[in-house]
Amino acid sequence: MQEADGCDRLTNRAEPDRIHGMRVAPKSIILMYHRIVATSTDPWGMCVSPTNFSGQLEAIRDAGRPMALADYVRAHRQGEVPDRSIVLTFDDGYLDNHEQALPLLQRHEVPATLFVTTGNIDSEREFWWDQLETSLLTPAMLPDRLELSSPDGAIVWDLGTARAYDDGQRQADRGVKAWQAKPGGRLAFYYAVWKTLWPWPVRVRDEAVARVAAWAGQDPIPSTARRSMTSAEIRAMGQGGWMSIGAHTVDHLPLDVHPVDEQRRQIRESRKQLEALVGEEITTFAYPHGEYSPDTVRLLREEGFDSAVTVEHKLALPGSDLMRLPRFGVHDVSGDEFRQQLEQWFDLAVGDGAAHAC
Ligand SMILES: [Zn+2]
Missing domain, CATH: 3.30.910 (Protein Binding, DinI Protein; Chain A)
Structure with missing residues (x-):
């Protein structure tokens, strides 16, 4: 049975790697998705087809230990992140996350976090x-x-x-x-x-x-297919236990180029709106376009966030800064190709990620 196979392999892989008797730091991968949809036009490389996503989820379960971001943050604080943890995240809040991604996450029992840009909720307006x-x-x-x-x-x-x-x-x-x-x-x-x-x-x-x-x-x-989720859809996303919600500003601005007051408004209002929607504290954030400044990080802490993700292409390590967690963007590749991709990422030099720790 596939699940049992996956568990057996996980048991072995959860043991920290040892090289010449030295304990090697556990490596984690945080993945960034945007849309789960089959499309003919994708100038930003944001779309993964549902078929490929399903294959990728199988690969994730086989290759590592799928983990919710909140659990990763908790384990990171306690210095107990299992090796080969894999955390899934989605940015922006497109409708297809509700229609396509959620049922597949549930079926494969893989948790994820959705970072919602709140400005288009309940609106027909496209990004x-x-x-x-x-x-x-x-x-x-x-x-x-x-x-x-x-x-x-x-x-x-x-x-x-x-x-x-x-x-x-x-x-x-x-x-x-x-x-x-x-x-x-x-x-x-x-x-x-x-x-x-x-x-x-x-x-x-x-x-x-x-x-x-x-x-x-x-x-x-506007195209219905490219609209953002409604309030009801976001609430439903947060209720099944497989998708938790994080903030991604109101208007999807690259925060670092905007005045501190505007940055604070974007951070605070998106958090407030999402908390009112899902009835839970929102403590995690994704920087739009991966852009931030030291002010942005300070503001996030002041506004009650305990973790934030970037678009830096690195492994997450015990020394990684929780307010600047790296992520790998995922492309529209089959499960088999993705399996190889995951191994290439896990094989990246640990120094690549550690260099960014602070
Ligand atoms: Zn975004």
Whole structure:
């Protein structure tokens, strides 16, 4: 029986590794997921298909010890993290986490933490990068010039060869990440606009996104598939015992570039809203875009958080800082490929993670 096999292997692997009689620090992997959905367009590499996710959960159970983030934090404090612990996290709060991820987590009995960006709860509004994707990556001819008002003055793009975009080009961009786009193409233009808007104050950013939609002549009707979860769905996520809830700000800002007051508002309001929703204390946080400053960490502590996750690609070790826990982003690969990936991560030099401990 597969479960028993998994347990046997775990028993062996839970023993700390010993090399030449020396005890080696237990290694843990914290995984970052965003969406569980089969899609044809994924410029950020955020989507894992349900089939692949199911295979990945099997691989996780076979390769290590799945553990809830709260249990990991507790064990880390007590210096008792079992070797090969694997912690699952989801960022943002897309609907598919409720519809696709939760039933699979329950079936495979793997716990996870969901970091919710609260600004779109109970709203049809899509995340701003998705709105921008509809505006700029729907196959269509665009005007030759885009001008936006930035906090520092006007910004102008002359589209040139990026003006035209047809189904064939869209097809060719499948599988290409936005940051790897060929210069001069539409995907590269999308990335340039995204990169420009990314650090702007929320109101200015959202106005610019609306302006781009009007300029592109794209229908502003949001896609149901890309909406955030409702209050009821988030509550349901937190109730089954397999998904706990953490905060991810109100508006998904890279916090470090914003004033301390705005950072505090983003942290405090998202926490308050989620606590009211799930009726439990929210003590863990994911930095949007993985960005933070020493002020951000201080604010999180002041606001009652005891742990936070980054996007640093490292193993979590006994010396890792609980307010800067590293995570590995997961891609849309099969269970077998993921099994190998997990072993490669576990084989990373311990020094890689320890170097970041403080
Ligand atoms: Zn996020």
